[in-house]
Amino acid sequence: MDYHLYPLGDQGVLIELGEDINLKVHERVKSVSAHLEKMNWDWVIEYVPAFASVAIHYDPMKVMEKEGDSSLYAYEIVCAYVEKELEKITPSHSEAPRTVEIPVCYGGEFGPDLAYVAESNDISEEKVIDLHVGGDYLVYMIGFAPGFPYIGGMPEEIATPRRKEPRLQISAGSVGIAGKQTGVYPIETPGGWQLIGQTPKALFRPENEIPSLLQAGDKINFKPITREEFDAYKEEEK
């Protein structure tokens, strides 16, 4: 496997696995994270996978405690461990991705920009919804906000530039479009995405052991629901 290791400060190493966002690189990021997580190295603080790289945040003091008589320094010791494991990995597609259904109430008060997205792409609002529901979506990474998925696979026919004036407050659960990307806001935050709907499903669940509903590698199914279904769902989640 091709990779490059770089220091990320004096307590981290960045494993670069590619330069583009694509399925092949994504599979490598997934395989590498999964493999390294299993190593249970006690000097590792955490792994952070991104589009085409994985960071290892480590504790150099723990590395040196173990390898104190080494003439190498902690970063070199960490790199040696990592390289040894990376040589063993062959990216596999064996694990079938999980598919997560995300119910969305499109338009109305939840989708104040649906009309704009339709107009700027010269299609009807119904068509925007059909296309958004019909996409083949993959979560490439989680970042930006807790539980926020970077999603690939939205049909280009509904791509729309960000708003010129970002909104100061966007409700949690808002589904939006920014350029060729679609995303769901897990927490209330300012932002410039074009909002087309809202999900009643919580993406950020701080009380759960895994606080993010979605994880890198998941497939997503957006399912259109009515306002009544939205309210019923919210009631149930309470």
Added chain:
Amino acid sequence: MIKVLKPGLLTSIQDLGRRGYQKYGVITSGAMDPLAHRIANLLVGNKDNSAALEITLSGPVLEFQEEGLISLCGGDLSPVIDGESVEMWRPVYVKPGSELRFGQAKQGCRLYLAVAGGFDVPEVMESKSTYLRAGIGGFHGRAVKEADELVFGEASERSQKIMEELRQEAEDSSFASMDWYIASEFLLVSQEVQPVRVMPGRQFDLFNQESKAAFFQEDFQIDSKSDRMGYRLEGPALHVEKSEDMLSEPVSFGTVQVPSNGKPIILLADRQTTGGYPKIAQIATVDLPVIAQMKPGEKMKFVEISHREAEMLLLEREYRIHQLIQGIRLKFQ
């Protein structure tokens, strides 16, 4: 228990941060100046990652509803108990009914108040740090407000021994402090233009010659739009040779990234988990406390060191902290 009479500018409960959840987009949070935070805890017989109060620039007014063993470390915000000024960087016994307030920020801008037993708040994702934007952790997920009551956790045996020794010395006074001092290397040294040691960042070579030179030759001033998430710097504009879109990749505490406007941003405790701007440099971990204590308007100059030097400095610092821990253990066995 401490009752908050006035909250101050930004007073929040922090430990050393939330670890292991960045892959879910959850930021680490935690103390901006982890060194002062850890020493404050060690001085009162706590574990170094116990929950303490991070006090920013303009401090709160706090009333002790019960006796407590505290220490005040970090920026000097002129702490005063019942009208009498209190020494920082040492254990202090405080009688019930005493009032702790703060005055002028003489040096630095973040002070840590540790109490024996730590502050008793629930752990969220294995940490007591306040994650302000998501409204979780710390005291009800927010900065403290007037009338909040902050409960102490259970004091360790070591804490109780330190407290006993000081309780007798207090006599008629509201408080009594240990006449210890902390090795001066842990203390803040402020200079008009603060030297800050950095390593070149992952994309350093993508910057043009003028920018690379200016980064190490010119001063940079902290902009007023700076907070726990990051410091924005004013100075010469820095630009990459040819701009190309970069994929978001992981960042860390002290990463210096440069958006297209050419103004660098130092990422701090509340940084996002990943960033999509080129990283020109990375601040050596040993100098993060220096940065955390700098205020808007103050200036810094970047000094290049090697990656290996940065690691060695860090290991040395940790060795000194280890010695401090041993010293406290020996004194109060």
